[in-house]
Amino acid sequence: MSVLVEKMPSFGVVIFPGSNCDHDCYHVAAHVLGAPTRYVWHEETDLAGLDCVILPGGFTYGDYLRTGAIARFSPVMGAVQRFAAAGGLVIGICNGFQILLEAGLLPGAMLRNVGQRFICRHVYLRTEQTQTPFTRTLSPGQVVRIPIAHGEGNYYADAQTLRELEEYGQVVFRYCQPDGRLTPGANPNGSVSNIAGICNRERNVLGMMPHPERCSEPLLGSVDGRFIFDSMFAAARQSGGN
Amino acid sequence: MTFTAAVIVSLKPTVLDAQGDTVRAGLHRLGYQGVQSARVGKYIELQLEAADAEEARRQAERMCADLLANPIIENYTVQVTPA
Numbered sequence: 001m002s003v004l005v006e007k008m009p010s011f012g013v014v015i016f017p018g019s020n021c022d023h024d025c026y027h028v029a030a031h032v033l034g035a036p037t038r039y040v041w042h043e044e045t046d047l048a049g050l051d052c053v054i055l056p057g058g059f060t061y062g063d064y065l066r067t068g069a070i071a072r073f074s075p076v077m078g079a080v081q082r083f084a085a086a087g088g089l090v091i092g093i094c095n096g097f098q099i100l101l102e103a104g105l106l107p108g109a110m111l112r113n114v115g116q117r118f119i120c121r122h123v124y125l126r127t128e129q130t131q132t133p134f135t136r137t138l139s140p141g142q143v144v145r146i147p148i149a150h151g152e153g154n155y156y157a158d159a160q161t162l163r164e165l166e167e168y169g170q171v172v173f174r175y176c177q178p179d180g181r182l183t184p185g186a187n188p189n190g191s192v193s194n195i196a197g198i199c200n201r202e203r204n205v206l207g208m209m210p211h212p213e214r215c216s217e218p219l220l221g222s223v224d225g226r227f228i229f230d231s232m233f234a235a236a237r238q239s240g241g242n
Numbered sequence: 243m244t245f246t247a248a249v250i251v252s253l254k255p256t257v258l259d260a261q262g263d264t265v266r267a268g269l270h271r272l273g274y275q276g277v278q279s280a281r282v283g284k285y286i287e288l289q290l291e292a293a294d295a296e297e298a299r300r301q302a303e304r305m306c307a308d309l310l311a312n313p314i315i316e317n318y319t320v321q322v323t324p325a
Binding site: 065066069070073102108109111112113114115116154156157158190 | 253256257258260261264309310312314315
């Protein structure tokens, strides 16, 4: 006989030297979702008990050399690799996405924005995949409004990698017009194929440049970010933990 | 023995260099109309201990592959001289 035990999914927010969206992410997980949440210092190597790990935005190690290039050698990243390999949910937001790319947990690389400017504004994203733990509360094609804030969000992948991303349904979000049309004008940074977020083939690691943690409460002007955190919460709860 | 390894990291020719394009535009505005392209890279100088120049070069190239360059978007060259 099996007993179904409802378990409250727990979140970990990694703090690297130079992270600056860690408190926002913590706030959403702990106070908006109401999930057990703890900070994970980048020198920690034990993620036991966590179901979801958030790599927050910021400028880890001053963005020296390349964005995310040094952070990927932080001791915690070995644990994040193992956590992801074991099926745990990992979301990298903005600089967190850049770290996931440098760590090889997601394919491709990040270049400077085509316009050379740091862009801080709301953008529209079209949901390309709902069969992921991060987007299951969204509808196919649903347009969400989420802010970006980055100077190096120009996603690059070579032709072969891009083909594979499309083939395996790994492009999760694309920059679009408010009505969902994908146009060059809707692309703020020059990302290939308007890509704003991708997942790995196993679909338990997501990287995205926009900041869902900055729009998860009515006070902040948009609650569209909630879809992503609610999805993670529901998915982790259903899987019964890691 | 101590060697100096001069590492130059540059974006692959196939990768758009927004910074380089901006530099080229700036040079054009200054009147340097002959500039056809500008590519911006990084110069990293290492002092390192190695048995000989060949080993120093091998070490520096491994460092490039591990950290100094991102092979998805960048190329690198290494030049080793006695320090």
